[in-house]
Amino acid sequence: MSPASVFSEIPGGESLLKWFGRIPRFHDAELLEISFPDKGAGLLRIHAWNITDKVDAKGYFVLDKHAIVTLILEDVSNISCTDFAMVPCIIFDLEITRTEEHFRIEWSASYGVAGFIIAKHAHINLKPGKPQ
Template sequence: MTHGSADRRDGQDHMAMQGALPGAGAVIDWFGLGRMPRFHDAEVCEHDLETGRHGHLKLRTWRMTGRVDPKGFYITDRHAVVTLTFAQVTRLELEDAETPGIVGSLTLSRLEDGSGHRVVWDSSWGIWGSVEGQGLSLTLEPMDASPL
């Protein structure tokens, strides 16, 4: 069961604008998918979001390889922390904000009036919601594959 619903209409804009955001190209290249990942099963490991100021959302994430280990578990690679940073948060809707979260799907889109961007994510557990604001950028910090 997922909480919330990442707006599927945003997916079209998500694909069209992904390379225009600062740092998006590095994220796309790191995961090697040819597009921005949806961050399925990523851990929301930190968030500092409040309207009227800068804010960020940090995701601990990886790439699923499609291979399994001898115990039958999927093998992951390309582990990283991806930080989505807004220079100014203008609108915020969060649920379960005090609980760390596991992302179901995350989308990025431009606001209809062109004044900024929207990040929407649903979750299988914990925090979910949407953030709107100006000056969205992404940073990627590669990391080892140590357990959570």
């Protein structure tokens, strides 16, 4: 299954694709929060953006399309994380795949917590802008 079709299966996924204009990999995005507040439920809250090919006066790439992306997970059946206490973290790469009846959210980190979560249901909430 293609990554775009996985996002189309997740409520809120089409809005995410439309906002970023592509399948986000969340490279260098900041994982602001990872929590499991209730049995079988969890969330990842991420500050993400698009990196453009433009550079500013200081030589840094210009970032646009900032958003807070919250992945809301239900019926979580498996969690495997390393460096769990190191939040916020910097995501190197994040991928959402479909495994039979479940979604697998897996990410590596440039710094901090990394791992995977398997959940039966996922929802995406997108809030344009930067975190306060």
